[in-house]
Amino acid sequence: MKPGPFVHHAPTTVDEAVAVLGEVGHDGKVLAGGQSLIPVLSMRLATPGHLVDINGVAGLDAVHVTDTAVRIGALVRHAGLEQHDEAATALPLLRQALRNVAHPAIRNRGTTVGSIAHADPAGEMPSVLVLTDGVLEAVGPGGRREIAATDFFLGPLETTLAEDELVEAVRFTRFAPATRTAFLESSRRHGDYALAGVAVAVDVADGVVVGARAGFVSVTPVPSVLDLTPVLGGWDAGAPVPDEVTDAVREFVDPEGDIHATADYRRMLAAELTRRALATATQPTPAADPASTTAHESVA
Amino acid sequence: MSEQTTDTPPEQLLRISLRVNGVTRTASAPARRLLSDFLRHDLGLTGTHVGCEHGVCGACTVLVDGQPVRACLMFAVSAQRHEVTTIEGIGNDPENLSPVQQAFTECHALQCGFCTPGFVTTITAYLEDNPDPTPEQAREAISGNLCRCTGYQNIVSAVCRAAEIRRDRSDRTEIDQLVDLGTPDGEGGSRA
Ligand SMILES: Cc1cc2nc3c(=O)[nH]c(=O)nc-3n(C[C@H](O)[C@H](O)[C@H](O)COP(=O)(O)OP(=O)(O)OC[C@H]3O[C@@H](n4cnc5c(N)ncnc54)[C@H](O)[C@@H]3O)c2cc1C
Ligand code: FES
Ligand code: FES
Numbered sequence: 244m245k246p247g248p249f250v251h252h253a254p255t256t257v258d259e260a261v262a263v264l265g266e267v268g269h270d271g272k273v274l275a276g277g278q279s280l281i282p283v284l285s286m287r288l289a290t291p292g293h294l295v296d297i298n299g300v301a302g303l304d305a306v307h308v309t310d311t312a313v314r315i316g317a318l319v320r321h322a323g324l325e326q327h328d329e330a331a332t333a334l335p336l337l338r339q340a341l342r343n344v345a346h347p348a349i350r351n352r353g354t355t356v357g358s359i360a361h362a363d364p365a366g367e368m369p370s371v372l373v374l375t376d377g378v379l380e381a382v383g384p385g386g387r388r389e390i391a392a393t394d395f396f397l398g399p400l401e402t403t404l405a406e407d408e409l410v411e412a413v414r415f416t417r418f419a420p421a422t423r424t425a426f427l428e429s430s431r432r433h434g435d436y437a438l439a440g441v442a443v444a445v446d447v448a449d450g451v452v453v454g455a456r457a458g459f460v461s462v463t464p465v466p467s468v469l470d471l472t473p474v475l476g477g478w479d480a481g482a483p484v485p486d487e488v489t490d491a492v493r494e495f496v497d498p499e500g501d502i503h504a505t506a507d508y509r510r511m512l513a514a515e516l517t518r519r520a521l522a523t524a525t526q527p528t529p530a531a532d533p534a535s536t537t538a539h540e541s542v543a
Numbered sequence: 544m545s546e547q548t549t550d551t552p553p554e555q556l557l558r559i560s561l562r563v564n565g566v567t568r569t570a571s572a573p574a575r576r577l578l579s580d581f582l583r584h585d586l587g588l589t590g591t592h593v594g595c596e597h598g599v600c601g602a603c604t605v606l607v608d609g610q611p612v613r614a615c616l617m618f619a620v621s622a623q624r625h626e627v628t629t630i631e632g633i634g635n636d637p638e639n640l641s642p643v644q645q646a647f648t649e650c651h652a653l654q655c656g657f658c659t660p661g662f663v664t665t666i667t668a669y670l671e672d673n674p675d676p677t678p679e680q681a682r683e684a685i686s687g688n689l690c691r692c693t694g695y696q697n698i699v700s701a702v703c704r705a706a707e708i709r710r711d712r713s714d715r716t717e718i719d720q721l722v723d724l725g726t727p728d729g730e731g732g733s734r735a
Contacts, residue, residue: 347611
């Protein structure tokens, strides 16, 4: 359970980091919070010869809230973003989801951008990025480019990022001010990876749903969004969530079974969590605390 | 140098200087040395325990700049710019236990003690931010740490008791300070 030998690089600028990545090619790996990479190295599932530790790179730890997006740099820790009040007000879904990412000790080191670059379908933040139609800002030896979140994920732990590219920041697009969101997941122990999870965004006008979308955690091979507007459009937001929704979710998700839960059970969880998340998001009185619709659900 | 015959990269040895428990310590170690191993093997601070080595059990939890982190998920070289506090820094004197250590003894919150350093560091940092947790919150606060002796009920009690002891001691410190103001030789502030 120890990592193999590597050369540690400590660049202080993005250009330096990218130059090293370009030099070492496939033998190099970016080290951000290390909360996913170090277990992989310790188990010798990967033995890169070079680690490009970006923790000393200046300027990567900022959160910027604009009229249209919340932009977070590659060194913003999960805990830092979770505690960022301006970000939570602009996009309540961030805090709603982050409270479910691992345990505090892991959120203190792990970065939100790292979890997106890592592309684990059990991660919360990749799904949130896709649900908001977010964008990744990548930089490589050839310069900078933007990647739409929907074009980024290819499969579990597989993305369209080149080996010599660094994700400098991601931008979560803000919803319209009236959009209501909720995040729910079920895990065996609070802070563990979700057996299933869902983020929902609902638009209500005059008490009637005019738009609804759901993004899933742990039940699809890549983060993907289900547009529920065709089944929910015109629904009275105060009424019980119709069965058509749970049917649509069961149809859409594609879970795998493991020792903790069968595929059927995860499918049931995803459908039930979506029903509850929609009910939470459409509750008539908006909550004062932007994160108060967060809940850690246990579905028996 | 003779021709390299394997792909194995050469070991990169570094001189690593770390501020631990307020003291700067330096040792030479490979770049791949985990912080947990650096503390235990290179600095002889064996209070930090190592269980799973992949972030799940919490036994290796130390404070970095006051925040709990997994020492097994950080390289020692990355800890250099930071202030590290281990269980030894929280309390190393049986006569003068920290509030959390005191609460653990009172509530029988340790059995074999293997998980204890990780719980104590985690709870110490938690109470800084949440000085008055409910038992339900206490339960969630320790959810990232595993006790193989399954002493959870008593550990939850210890979190709540530690909160009480902290409040009690800070009240007493305030009284001591008032007493200090009135005593010319200023000896009123010590408490064993
Ligand atoms: C016990 C445990 C439980 C966890 N539970 C959860 C959970 O419930 N939900 C969840 O989402 N996550 C969970 N995590 C993972 C955690 O959220 C990590 O923070 C995250 O997956 C990776 O972020 P990091 O900064 O630590 O990245 P690292 O571990 O440093 O890197 C991960 C990967 O991403 C690459 N990478 C990182 N940053 C960049 C960048 N800027 N540009 C290009 N590539 C980059 C690295 O090269 C590496 O391949 C858990 C981890 C542990 C140890
Ligand atoms: S040894 Fe570090 S978390 Fe288990
Ligand atoms: S007291 Fe034995 S592992 Fe917790």
